[in-house]
Amino acid sequence: MASKFRLLLENAEQIVVVCTKEEQYLLEDGMQHLAVLEKSSLVIGNDGCIKAVGPAETIRNHFSNASFENIIDCSGKCILPGFVDAHTHPVWAGDRVHEFAMKLAGATYMDIHQAGGGINYTVEHTTAASEEELFCSFKHRLERMLRAGTTLVECKSGYGLKLETELKMLRVIERAHRELDIAVSSTYCGAHSVPKGKSAQEAADDIINNHLPALKQMSLNGEIHVDNIDVFCEKGVFDLESTGRILQAGKAIGLNLNFHGDELNPMNSAEMGAELGAHAVSHLEEVSDKGIAALAKAKCSAVLLPTTAYILRLKQPRARDMLKAGVIVSLGSDFNPNAYCFSMPMVMHLACVNMKMSLKEALAAATINAAYALGRAHTHGSLEVGKQGDVIVINASRWEHVIYQFGGHQELIECVVIKGKIVYKNEKILHL
Ligand SMILES: N=CN[C@@H](CCC(=O)O)C(=O)O
Numbered sequence: 001m002a003s004k005f006r007l008l009l010e011n012a013e014q015i016v017v018v019c020t021k022e023e024q025y026l027l028e029d030g031m032q033h034l035a036v037l038e039k040s041s042l043v044i045g046n047d048g049c050i051k052a053v054g055p056a057e058t059i060r061n062h063f064s065n066a067s068f069e070n071i072i073d074c075s076g077k078c079i080l081p082g083f084v085d086a087h088t089h090p091v092w093a094g095d096r097v098h099e100f101a102m103k104l105a106g107a108t109y110m111d112i113h114q115a116g117g118g119i120n121y122t123v124e125h126t127t128a129a130s131e132e133e134l135f136c137s138f139k140h141r142l143e144r145m146l147r148a149g150t151t152l153v154e155c156k157s158g159y160g161l162k163l164e165t166e167l168k169m170l171r172v173i174e175r176a177h178r179e180l181d182i183a184v185s186s187t188y189c190g191a192h193s194v195p196k197g198k199s200a201q202e203a204a205d206d207i208i209n210n211h212l213p214a215l216k217q218m219s220l221n222g223e224i225h226v227d228n229i230d231v232f233c234e235k236g237v238f239d240l241e242s243t244g245r246i247l248q249a250g251k252a253i254g255l256n257l258n259f260h261g262d263e264l265n266p267m268n269s270a271e272m273g274a275e276l277g278a279h280a281v282s283h284l285e286e287v288s289d290k291g292i293a294a295l296a297k298a299k300c301s302a303v304l305l306p307t308t309a310y311i312l313r314l315k316q317p318r319a320r321d322m323l324k325a326g327v328i329v330s331l332g333s334d335f336n337p338n339a340y341c342f343s344m345p346m347v348m349h350l351a352c353v354n355m356k357m358s359l360k361e362a363l364a365a366a367t368i369n370a371a372y373a374l375g376r377a378h379t380h381g382s383l384e385v386g387k388q389g390d391v392i393v394i395n396a397s398r399w400e401h402v403i404y405q406f407g408g409h410q411e412l413i414e415c416v417v418i419k420g421k422i423v424y425k426n427e428k429i430l431h432l
């Protein structure tokens, strides 16, 4: 073959391809049988897609006359798909380090929220920040996610609440989508908190009558592109009825439903998400047995967020019960001013230790299943021919090190590749 390709990754000890039959998600049994190739190579073409993956010897023979823009020797190393982070709130100004101390001293998430802190504090600071300031801090956060191996990330608005600031946030996300390599799934989350002076019903009316028509118009004009709609369905925030109305109106303008449910109180969010055809419901610490069964039946993914349960000392999401019931379990970092974690390797580690997932389950939940939750499983989440060439190379001879090593992944991850382009290379310390 005399053609030219973008990248050859050769002689890896292991390549975790995840699945091999174009599966759009994996259930418990499939997750146990995650596809891992030994002593293998992978080729990415000029269109950024995977052209071949298989035994090093076979690839060498098949591509003996081909040329490559870049070749990475992966001897002694492992290749994995780029991680998919299915839930983040990364556009904001004003950190909440002071609230961390309050929580450690015993204040609950809702104590702080009801006293005007939490999301409301971040809304004030985000409203005051310029679009440029928001973009700069967001870009820096995306770079940190990328260095931790994330190549596709869901990004929510939701610290504006008022239309003008929500649109500012969505424009910032749009700019990242256009200018940066990391892939972004954009979520409108105007129903993240009920604005001061309004009831949940009034806020829902405003969203339905004013926000969503504006989003629709801006999408038609090509100014922004929004994939999903989210609501914080919680006692004291948006009740089930208001949540349902907002989600249905979002669905009517073509958005995927992907919302916060059953986090601090049982709300029957999972049951409603299943009924409305949601792609995903996040959190689910307080989900009911019926809710679990409904998610499984509707093929609605449960996006579990181990950092939230850890930081807020909540009960752990019932990952094992969900897996056993046939739910499509995925993972997200929930990066936000409350849960300041960029790292999917740490998220997977917490999912294994605290939620009792196996290493293979955690990896599948942070790749193919998270891609499914975002409606991107046809392009992301596994290393199959035809999919986008998004990979990470780790400096270890077994892939499990990426979860086993808690923290320090900036040392372990040697490079991150998006569409066959090397977008991050770990610089070695030359002198001590
Ligand atoms: N629970 C609601 N939303 C976020 C927290 C956002 C915040 O506290 O700023 C979450 O997913 O954890």
Ligand SMILES: [Zn+2]
Binding pocket: 087, 088, 089, 260, 334, 336
């Ligand atoms: Zn969230």
